[in-house]
Amino acid sequence: MQEELFNKIVDMDEEGSIKMAREYLESGGDPQKLLEVCRNAMGVIGDKFEKGEYFLSELILGGEIFGNIMKFTLPLIKGDTKKLGKIVLGTVKDDIHNIGKDIFKAFAEAAGFEVVDIGVNTPVEKFVEAAKTHKPDIVGMSCLITAGLSSMKKTVEALKAAGITNAKIIIGGGRVDEEVKQFVGADAWADDAAKGVRLCKELMGVEG
């Protein structure tokens, strides 16, 4: 099953992979093993994206397949699965776009991160509060519009002012680059979800 399911997910066979995962569990398969297979497949989809073989539409479909399989798999997993780390994630103030954030979230969860999603148009205070409450390893900020660049800068400043210095900060979105990273004062930047997840792993000292 494992190799066949892995291939079905990587090849974007939505119907086939969901059906196969269901049948595997119904026939008494191990949900923990199924989770591993799905995670590995998502990793390969991310790699293919970074190599230019896959595009955003495949990332969206991959996230959709993974999410659908998790819906009936996660409830069967006893106890906590080991997490790579915790990410507080939100789209910054004055930006209401969610697509990039949601794709990143799917791939970060598939990679083994716990993601606390604090939504879109997120005020600076809410980032600070979430960072205090959840004590994340990483704070992820997403934005699509250029107005978001200033919001990111203000959010980073507020986190520092609040004494949150242990969490690494990664910014993501269509308009960010190295220049923006420096302007904002972040630790890493990515303009695509696959790279974002790889950098988060690197920030955690795990092989990216």
Added chain:
Amino acid sequence: MTKSPKELAEERLARFEAAANLEEPDKVPLWGLSGDIIPACYGITQYEFNYDYEKAVRAIEKFIKDFPFDFSMAGLSGLEGRIFSIAFSEFPDLSVNLGMISGPMHDILGDKYYRFPGREIEENASPQFIGGTFMEADEYDKLIEDPVGFISETVLKRVCRNLATPRQAMATWVRLGVEIKRSAYFAGEIGRVSAQLGFPALPLGWGYAPLDIIGDFLRGIETVVLDIHRYPEKVKKATEALVEPIINYALTSKMIGAKYAFFPLHLNEYLSPKLYNEFYWPYLKKIILRLLDEGIKSFLFFEGQHEAHLETILELPKGWGIAYFEKTDIIKAKKLLQGHTCVMGGIPMGLVTGGTPAEIQEYIKKLLEEVKPGGGFILAPGVGTAPADTPLKNISAVIEAVEKYG
């Protein structure tokens, strides 16, 4: 000898046309910034800029006076309204006025597409397009059968709270007409102010990629991408069905003397070459070629990364129009398209927001050394919306760099 405003405007227009015609102009044309910086410079909120036309005109006047780019998108604020233009595509006199939806129009329609400052979002936020899903997957057949009918009679009712009943719709359309008339005066005022300051009115009309109509206005971007995998034939037929209405709507801009049709492209970056060449490009190409037959050059804004699809531009006839790139490597694009397509773009907004004047000047100098030779190039920010706190000296540095090295 200072030049008269009229001479300046003619010079600027000639510069643009020379580049569009693949010639080398007297100086590299510079396409400017707009966005949150315009109300910020004038000391008004985004809400005022979107809802108080008088103040908006004055803010634009100050901005173009302070920062004399050759051209810019500085105009009355609005968001993509193409779906309304298509709904009215059988009525050219109305269709032509619905390409952009302003804050007051958004209030009248009560639509769910847009978020405006002082309404759904706070007073100093930029107006944003959010879209959504307003058509179910099993309704593709209706869209294919009668795209204009389905959009105008079924979809718009779902999108706009104030079109829910026929009686509400009656009142809403009349109010919208009154608002269009009111705003036209201020749009004219911007034209007059621009002319007095030596800026030309670019003869710009509009176009749109058929698949983007489905992604932006009917199904939502994430959903249409899944639809392509799930119901490929339906999506393809629907895309094809939208070609003719879009052409009809794009041709309405001929009435106002348009020579260029501006298309913002959205799904180009989302699709692999295989999907792009099957679902997106053939239908977009049909529209470009048809407009070219009508004497209109297309002006395409390739959002995001377009590198994977660059070669397809060469399928168009030489001199077809302008390719404006956001994040694609502009030097690579210019090399590939030299002598075939006018290329536009090159300045990363991150540099203007976070760099220093010296870094900006150095960057533009180096870039122009690569892309200026042979003409057919327009320098522009990758995306023209400058945040409110963009350092003003950085904006001036862009203009100075072109004076020196353009």
